[in-house]
Amino acid sequence: MSRQVIDTIVNGEPVSFLASPTQTLLDALRDELGLTGTKEGCGSGDCGACSVQLDGRLVCSCLVLAPEAQGRRIDTVEGLAGNGTLHPLQQQFLEQAALQCGFCTPGFLMTATYLLERRPDLEDEREIREALAGNLCRCTGYQNIVDAVRLAARRRRGLDGRVSTRAAT
């Protein structure tokens, strides 16, 4: 199997790796770069566990061929926390207990950060649910996930994100 060198920027750092055209970006991240935060759920673009940003666009890395990433910027869940500090969304997920088994969490975090970058004013629960429609939680822990995203958005706008959901609504 012919492997080629793929030069990318992963989480802000220049990274080169060897990959074959039959490898997905997901496989390359996990198997070549050891970035196992990105998960494989369905392998068909339905569950969102493999969500990463490719040149600033949210994509399912299971539906990207590794060579497509040549010269592109890749951002994974490993890049969210910086200098030992959790990303505000990660912090909010912790505070809301927005995870059960945790397998879907990296994907939800990637989608939620992408969402809040574009829609810092987000408040409406239905819109949040719609935006998260491409991420599945097999533990069905959606309520706390949606709450965490909404409260992180509030906190980002300088509003109180610590109050319990029930009291806040």
Next chain:
Amino acid sequence: MNAMPELRFDAPSTLAEALQLMAAQAPDAPVRPLSGGSDLIVQMRSGRTRPARIVDLKRIPELVGIRRDGGGWRIGAATPCAVIGEHAALRADWPGVVEAACLIGSPQVQGRASLGGNLCNASPAADSVPALIAAGATAIVVSAVGGGALQRREVPVETLPQGPGRTALAPGELLEAIRLPAPPARGGDAYLRLIPRSEMDIAVVGCGVSLGLDANGRIASARVALGAVAPTALLVPAAAEAIVGSPLDDAACRRLEETVRAACRPIDDKRGTAAYRTRVAGVLARRAALAAFERAGAAGPRNAEECAQ
């Protein structure tokens, strides 16, 4: 991905190069163009398609991006739907086309999926196709002639899909772009689909409607297109004729529903029975027409200055 056999991958930066790579096609060594991959890579992973070579189209400038084209628009065939959804001026002209593009899958899928891919995958249930047909969109198809020169033909979008998974593209041809005309003087379009859930599903029925109004608020021109009720998306001229000249009153809506249902030739499958699809097609057509009518009214008369921009 052990389901995939040996595979070559190329990402050319010019159309000429891409067409040359596509020409190496052989029955036992298929060459497949790659746009967003949200259909192709799924098919490769399941073993349903086994290409020998992939030609990634996303580094070819003509295939990516949205630009003004006369009074209308030119959308590169591989432009991701997420980019289409964020284009305010395009949405102002063709809200139905943009909303259809934004119904394809999740935000993740929209980061990759394209109008060209949606059209060439030729699913009868493709969401963007009825909206494009209703809008009167055309497809720019490119091929190579001798000496590296390019040759283009422009065809109505509805002539490309030939049946599930089949298109009218000849070997050696690539879909380069979708062209949308200028919207009608007082125009509006809409696309609606029925799915059993609120998101992330495939249309049981889809319907796109584009209308132009006259100075009295009556329908001067109309195009009605249906998805998932036949082997390909359908343009239904009889449905357009049923409402032209009317103010889209109840009687006109009833005629619209009847003509739409008469055009349906759906199948029974896990997403719905033929009878259900036929019934729902009429309902969606009425609602889409009313939405397009409201948008056309809200748009107001477009003056020459606006159209020249």
